Amino acid sequence: MIPFVNLVGQRDAYRQELEKVEKEVLDSGCFIGGPQVKNLEKELSDYTGRSAITCGSGTDALTIALMTLDLRPGDEVIVPDFTFIAPAESVAFLGGIPKFADIDLKTLQIDPASVQGLVSEKTRGIIAVDLFGQCAPFEKLREIAQKHSLWIIEDAAQAFGATRVVAGQIQKACTFGDISITSFYPTKPLGCYGDGGALFVSDYQLEEKIRMIANHGSPGHYDHQILGMNSRLDALQAGILRVKLSHLDAELKIREENARKYDRFFLDVWNNTRGSDLQVTPQALDSRNFSTYAQYTLLAQNREAFIALLKQADVPFCIHYPETLQNQPCFRGLQQAPSPNAKKATQMAISLPVCAFTDVDQIISRLVRA
Ligand SMILES: Cc1ncc(COP(=O)(O)O)c(C=O)c1O
Structure with missing residues (x-):
């Protein structure tokens, strides 16, 4: 696992x-x-x-x-x-x-x-x-x-x-x-x-x-x-x-390389070979930013269908975040204008492992076979 x-x-x-x-x-x-x-x-x-x-x-x-x-x-x-x-x-x-x-x-x-x-x-x-x-x-x-x-x-x-x-x-x-x-x-x-x-x-x-x-x-x-x-x-x-701080910069470099591997795979291979409901869009990186990739996050056109394939391939995932904050029960009394993009993100976002000790090649090859 x-x-x-x-x-x-x-x-x-x-x-x-x-x-x-x-x-x-x-x-x-x-x-x-x-x-x-x-x-x-x-x-x-x-x-x-x-x-x-x-x-x-x-x-x-x-x-x-x-x-x-x-x-x-x-x-x-x-x-x-x-x-x-x-x-x-x-x-x-x-x-x-x-x-x-x-x-x-x-x-x-x-x-x-x-x-x-x-x-x-x-x-x-x-x-x-x-x-x-x-x-x-x-x-x-x-x-x-x-x-x-x-x-x-x-x-x-x-x-x-x-x-x-x-x-x-x-x-x-x-x-x-x-x-x-x-x-x-x-x-x-x-x-x-x-x-x-x-x-x-x-x-x-x-x-x-x-x-x-x-x-x-x-x-x-x-x-x-x-x-x-x-x-x-x-x-x-x-x-x-x-x-851990003494190793951080080296780890961040590997996280970045892992993220680029995922980008290339999902944009050049996955999206070209899968149907419209399995299309994914990686979180865009602002060109001014170097990200720590706390996680690698995608927006999936049909998250349930994508999750079914991840499960089939035995690839772990997390959903950050399943609900907007204003819709959390503890904030319901606040009654504010809805945030349509945030709501969409709660329905589409899904994150994959990306840390420096994750074998992203192995994950990709599992996904290719799924
Ligand atoms: C964006 C953000 N802010 C604050 C926190 C809170 O950090 P901690 O869990 O150390 O209290 C977290 C933790 O997940 C977080 O992701």
Whole structure:
């Protein structure tokens, strides 16, 4: 059975390094904070060019970011309607109102025109998700944000390591938001062996406030200036992430090669040899973007028919996401204008394995025979 994300293959590849750091941490008696966390934050900061503050998860990172930006009950925040729930959930959790923006059906990213249409007097900011590993259209989002004095939170949970060319310069994911965040959930492009996350800022005051909020609102010990929370990455996860970070760029190259193999296969072979109901369209890559390919996503003309063939070929798949956020039961009271493209994506999108330890040639040959 081919795994959707081959974490066992990855562990086998880095076993010696991982076991060394795991033993070091367990023998050190230092499990929370300490040198592993400090060194990881330094390395994340060197990688992105921004200060990095680790925390307990990507969801915590979003919540901490919103608390840092002083989100108040009743404030509106624009989020994509087609993504994981965490951005909308963290807004609603703090009493804010998520406003659901439609997406571009080619790139599957938040649509700036839809964002513009949702701006009201109550809007405080935008959470833009780098969906499936590809940076959101930040230039246009920033124009809207500047025009209406809004902040942007970049949700790069799926995109640590991605880049986008802006004004001729390569810019890394996690540097586009006033605050950017990522997740280290195990199946993410940079994942640990439990929960974990990080925030990225270039403003020292924001960094101090984030650190305080993540530490019960206290800048040091037992000095609680504001209400905060307990959100921290443990030393074991930090050690594991340091090993994986050192291999990340090499892995991202392989993910990219895997995605190109799929593109060539589906566009040049599959679509030319299968009937109209089995036609597929890969998520379009904006030419400015280098994607982490958190997953390889297609839009299938008839998803049920495509799934039947995947099952026949024993190829694993995931459906991200089966419903728009505004149609999730927890948001039904919000009654907002529908997002037709997001709705279509929930009916057509299907994702295939693409990680650096996935044998995409094997998957393709299974599909050829199906
Ligand atoms: C876009 C997005 N944002 C936020 C999160 C939340 O991250 P975590 O699971 O680490 O809380 C995820 C996780 O899947 C995600 O995909």
